[in-house]
Amino acid sequence: xxxxxxxxxxxxxxxxxxxxxxxxxxxxxxxxxxxxxxxxxxxxxxxxxxxxxxxxxxxxxxxxxxxxxxxxxxxxxxxxxxxxxxxxxxxxxxxxxxxxxxxxxxxxxxxxxxxxxxxxxxx
Amino acid sequence: xxxxxxxxxxxxxxxxxxxxxxxxxxxxxxxxxxxxxxxxxxxxxxxxxxxxxxxxxxxxxxxxxxxxxxxxxxxxxxxxxxxxxxxxxxxxxxxxxxxxxxxxxxxxxxxxxxxxxxxxxxxxxxxxxxxxxxxxxxxxxxxxxxxxxxxxxxxxxxxxxxxxxxxxxxxxxxxxxxxxxxxxxxxxxxxxxxxxxxxxxxxxxxxxxxxxxxxxxxxxxxxxxxxxxxxxxxxxxxxxxxxxxxxxxxxxxxxxxxxxxxxxxxxxxxxxxxxxxxx
Amino acid sequence: xxxxxxxxxxxxxxxxxxxxxxxxxxxxxxxxxxxxxxxxxxxxxxxxxxxxxxxxxxxxxxxxxxxxxxxxxxxxxxxxxxxxxxxxxxxxxxxxxxxxxxxxxxxxxxxxxxxxxxxxxxxxxxxxxxxxxxxxxxxxxxxxxxxxxxxxxxxxxxxxxxxxxxxxxxxxxxxxxxxxxxxxxxxxxxxxxxxxxxxxxxxxxxxxxx
Numbered sequence: 001x002x003x004x005x006x007x008x009x010x011x012x013x014x015x016x017x018x019x020x021x022x023x024x025x026x027x028x029x030x031x032x033x034x035x036x037x038x039x040x041x042x043x044x045x046x047x048x049x050x051x052x053x054x055x056x057x058x059x060x061x062x063x064x065x066x067x068x069x070x071x072x073x074x075x076x077x078x079x080x081x082x083x084x085x086x087x088x089x090x091x092x093x094x095x096x097x098x099x100x101x102x103x104x105x106x107x108x109x110x111x112x113x114x115x116x117x118x119x120x121x122x123x
Numbered sequence: 124x125x126x127x128x129x130x131x132x133x134x135x136x137x138x139x140x141x142x143x144x145x146x147x148x149x150x151x152x153x154x155x156x157x158x159x160x161x162x163x164x165x166x167x168x169x170x171x172x173x174x175x176x177x178x179x180x181x182x183x184x185x186x187x188x189x190x191x192x193x194x195x196x197x198x199x200x201x202x203x204x205x206x207x208x209x210x211x212x213x214x215x216x217x218x219x220x221x222x223x224x225x226x227x228x229x230x231x232x233x234x235x236x237x238x239x240x241x242x243x244x245x246x247x248x249x250x251x252x253x254x255x256x257x258x259x260x261x262x263x264x265x266x267x268x269x270x271x272x273x274x275x276x277x278x279x280x281x282x283x284x285x286x287x288x289x290x291x292x293x294x295x296x297x298x299x300x301x302x303x304x305x306x307x308x309x310x311x312x313x314x315x316x317x318x319x320x321x322x323x324x325x326x327x328x329x330x331x332x333x334x335x336x337x338x339x340x341x342x343x344x345x346x347x348x349x350x351x352x353x354x355x356x357x358x359x360x361x362x363x364x365x366x367x368x369x370x371x372x373x374x375x376x377x378x379x380x381x382x383x384x385x386x387x388x389x390x391x392x393x394x395x396x397x398x399x400x401x402x
Numbered sequence: 403x404x405x406x407x408x409x410x411x412x413x414x415x416x417x418x419x420x421x422x423x424x425x426x427x428x429x430x431x432x433x434x435x436x437x438x439x440x441x442x443x444x445x446x447x448x449x450x451x452x453x454x455x456x457x458x459x460x461x462x463x464x465x466x467x468x469x470x471x472x473x474x475x476x477x478x479x480x481x482x483x484x485x486x487x488x489x490x491x492x493x494x495x496x497x498x499x500x501x502x503x504x505x506x507x508x509x510x511x512x513x514x515x516x517x518x519x520x521x522x523x524x525x526x527x528x529x530x531x532x533x534x535x536x537x538x539x540x541x542x543x544x545x546x547x548x549x550x551x552x553x554x555x556x557x558x559x560x561x562x563x564x565x566x567x568x569x570x571x572x573x574x575x576x577x578x579x580x581x582x583x584x585x586x587x588x589x590x591x592x593x594x595x596x597x598x599x600x601x602x603x604x605x606x607x608x609x610x611x612x
Contacts, residue, residue: 009540010569011138012599019598032142035378035386042388054537056507057382059499082533082562088499104565104595131609139573173610180574183513183543229406247405261406315405326446350479350511357473361442383469 002118003027003044007037007063008052008080013103017050017110024111034058038066041073047118049077051097053088061088061095068096076117080105128157128172136160136176143188146196146345146374159194163187185348196345196374202241202282203289205341208370209246211392212337213254216368220336221256223366229261232337233362235323237266240277241286242339243316244308248294265332267321274318280308323355334364342372344380356381363397370394426451433457438467445473449480459489462501471504479508487515491523494534506534510541517544524550529560536566548574555582561590568599575603583607 004026006017018028029046031037035058037051049067053060060079067073079097081088092100098117101109115121128136133153141147148156160172167187169175179187203209217230224230234243243266250257250264268274287295287306299306322328323343338359344352359369360383369384370392371377377384377395384395424432424447432444445461448454458474458481465471478486493505509516516538523535536554539547551574554567564586571579583600590596 009537010566011142012569012572012602013595015602016595016598031378033378035382036376037378038386039376039378039393042386042393054499054503054506054534056503057378057380059503061499062382082566091499103562104593106594129609131606135573135606135610177576181543181545181547185543231408250405257404261404263406263408265408314407317408326443330443350476353472354476354480357442357446357476360469361446381472383472 001025001027002047002120003029004048004050004114005029005031005037005040005046006050007031007034007055007060008050009033009055010052013052017105020107020110021114024114026114034060034063034066037063038072041067045073045075047075048114049073049075050114051077051079053079053081053092061091064092064095064097078113078117128160132172132176133157136172139176139180140195156195159191163191163194189346189348193346196342200238200241201286201289202245204241204245205373206245206249206289207391208339208341208394209249210253211389211394212246212370213249213256214391215389216337216394217254217256220366220368221260224260224336226260229263230336231263231265231332231334232339233332233335234264234266234339235268235321236270236340236343237268237274237277237318239273240266240280240308240316240318241282242266242341243277244280244312245290246339247312247315248290248298252294264316265319266316267319267332269320269322271320274320277316277318278313280313282306282308323358324351326354326358326361329358329362333362334367335359335362336364336367338363338367338369340369340371342375344371345375353381357383360384360397365397366399367397368394369396423447426453426457430457433461438470441465441467441470442473445470445477449477455481455483455485455489459486462489462493468500471501475504475508479511482512482515484515484518487512487519491519494523494531495528502534506537509538513542513544516542517546520546520550524554524558529563532558532560532563533566536563536570540570548576548579551575552579552582555579555586561593561596564590565595565599568596568603572599572603572606575607577607580604580607 004021006014006028008014009032014030018030021028029040031040033055051060051063064077076098077096078099078101079092080101080103082103089100099113101113137148164172164175167175167178169178179191220230232246234246237243243264247264250262266277283305287299298309298312340359344355347355385398387394387396429444429448429451432440433448435441445458448457455478458478462471462474465474478490487509490505490509493501496502520535524532526532539550551567551571555564558564571583575583583604587597587600
């Protein structure tokens with residue numbers, strides 16, 4: 001079963017994403033900030049990362065930069081932002097994101113992009 | 124008063140506690156957690172868990188959360204506790220330090236808290252028994268605690284059977300002698316560790332230890348509030364040599380405390396490193 | 403080669419430094435020093451001096467080292483006065499995501515000073531500033547948190563601000579929040595996330611009321 005790591009400091013968002021991904025047949029783990037995300041990725045790499053941008057300790061950009069630069073994992077990463085201005089799209093891609101989405105995400109959209117990024121047949 | 128905590132309340136509490144401390148209780152721990160929670164509900168004069176949870180969440184001083192954390196993370200210390208980290212020390216951390224360390228200077232290892240000495244003495248044995256590098260390098264072992272009483276206990280080196288139960292038999296014969304019902308650690312090892320009094324919240328106190336190459340700071344920071352914990356991590360960062368390592372307890376994550384350190388994975392353990400160059 | 407005791411005569415310069423407390427002027431100089439280590443130590447040592455807040459805030463703005471910045475923020479949190487929280491609130495407008503997140507984290511630890519400016523920040527024209535303010539409420543130990551969130555659910559017209567408030571309501575909501583949660587549910591009928599989060603908050607509140 002493919003594994004997805006959700007990195008977000010908001011527990012409701014983690015639960016929301018988890019319920020969607022689990023219903024889609026994925027195994028889900030959670031981390032509350034970028035540093036905890038790195039710790040989990042170092043333990044066992046994942047097939048997909050869903051990363052929030054604004055988080056304490058280490059934000060989403062920092063997480064992705066380290067994940068890529070230190071060759072911890074090259075698996076696809078989806079970056080999700082709550083920001084209204086959308087000014088962080090460019091930095092998201094520069095940091096190594098494969099896809100940038102604005103919250104709130106719709107369930108079918110989230111699952112379709114997840115499948116796409118993991119190279120699985122979309123339904 | 125309501126004698127039970129509902130599944131929903133437990134879930135809410137678990138999520139809250141996880142976010143605050145990084146400690147997540149499995150369902151198997153439910154009985155243990157409920158028991159202590161209900162104890163605190165009663166002792167704080169609340170009628171229901173709900174009322175108590177409101178105090179826990181909103182109390183400005185955070186005192187109750189700290190109290191509860193202490194209750195839920197009872198610590199027993201003994202020789203060879205979480206020894207996968209000692210294994211990582213001799214197999215991965217020290218070899219890496221030796222690559223760049225000045226040969227004329229000792230490698231300095233710091234245990235904080237010292238507690239009653241089981242941890243620094245375990246490290247001493249591990250170095251002598253399992254690290255070939257001990258023949259080429261000088262190592263200073265320092266163990267510090269805020270509690271002067273416990274430092275004296277540590278210096279004495281007298282332990283119960285239970286405390287030494289995980290030590291390999293051959294090491295036991297080499298380093299301990301039996302005194303009545305207890306075991307006395309030999310003088311060689313006792314004198315190999317320097318015990319000092321230190322308060323991690325006092326930066327001037329901590330700075331005297333620079334430069335440190337490896338810190339063991341296990342199961343201590345969980346007892347601090349958020350700001351003190353971050354300040355303590357920064358104080359330790361301050362005394363560490365560039366490239367030095369810090370090991371935390373197995374339920375602790377530096378990711379919850381401070382972003383200053385790099386996460387490093389070695390076979391068997393995740394540890395934290397001060398970057399070689401300050402950015 | 404072996405286990406050895408620390409040699410006390412290996413002249414540790416830091417031992418001498420520790421003994422001599424510096425004046426505010428000296429620390430101010432050191433805070434702008436060229437080496438990050440100097441600045442870091444100054445940021446730690448300045449905490450007990452009157453007038454430290456302004457100096458720390460000024461240095462925060464120009465500080466280039468991430469490490470020193472962390473230490474400055476910790477010191478500001480420990481001082482925790484009104485000026486500190488006002489200065490940090492300005493950082494919410496920064497283009498630098500890391501500085502914003504660091505400021506949010508520090509402000510969470512200053513409940514009383516934050517309380518004075520929450521309402522003003524929640525009425526800010528910039529929705530991002532409102533989102534960040536709700537983020538601060540997440541961990542703010544203050545009895546008004548729930549009421550502030552209810553107001554956001556009822557009055558904020560930006561979906562992302564509302565969603566951020568909903569994230570929190572699941573945890574802090576009591577019966578007082580039920581009407582607002584129901585209203586927000588019908589206000590955003592087509593938003594799956596709003597439905598999910600409002601439902602979850604409602605379930606949580608109702609089950610703990612039983």
